[in-house]
Amino acid sequence: QVQLVESGGGLVxxxxxxxxxxxxxxxxxxxxxxxxFRQAPxxxxxxxxxxLWTGYDTDYADSVKGRFTISRDSTKNTLYLQMxxxxxxxxxxxxxxxxxxxxxxxxxxxxxxxxxxGTQLTVSS
Numbered sequence: 001q002v003q004l005v006e007s008g009g010g011l012v013x014x015x016x017x018x019x020x021x022x023x024x025x026x027x028x029x030x031x032x033x034x035x036x037f038r039q040a041p042x043x044x045x046x047x048x049x050x051x052l053w054t055g056y057d058t059d060y061a062d063s064v065k066g067r068f069t070i071s072r073d074s075t076k077n078t079l080y081l082q083m084x085x086x087x088x089x090x091x092x093x094x095x096x097x098x099x100x101x102x103x104x105x106x107x108x109x110x111x112x113x114x115x116x117x118g119t120q121l122t123v124s125s
Contacts, residue, residue, distance in 0.1 A: 002026035009119030022079040022096030033105035038092035093118040
């Protein structure tokens with residue numbers, strides 16, 4: 001059974017940095033894209049970043065481009081999101097996600113099938 005477990009969230013101040021992790025299990029993820037999404041209170045879940053099976057092809061939402069970096073360690077089946085220059089508007093629950101089949105990716109929540117339970121990030125001003 002596929003399982004995604006996020007960690008690393010917390011309470012930080014504006015301008016701080018933080019790294020989220022997502023430990024994946026249940027299958028070999030080297031052939032799968034992985035993504036990060038976030039959901040703020042009262043808002044829809046939105047795309048943050050994704051990384052392809054290549055390990056170096058990445059995509060970012062405009063709101064985080066230049067501040068966030070997505071990466072993966074296939075030997076550890078772990079996905080990361082390095083977040084720098086955090087802003088209060090980054091406050092949200094962050095989810096990692098994986099598509100249902102290999103060799104596909106996207107920015108829509110419907111492109112992904114497996115989701116973690118989420119980790120809360122709160123950025124104070």
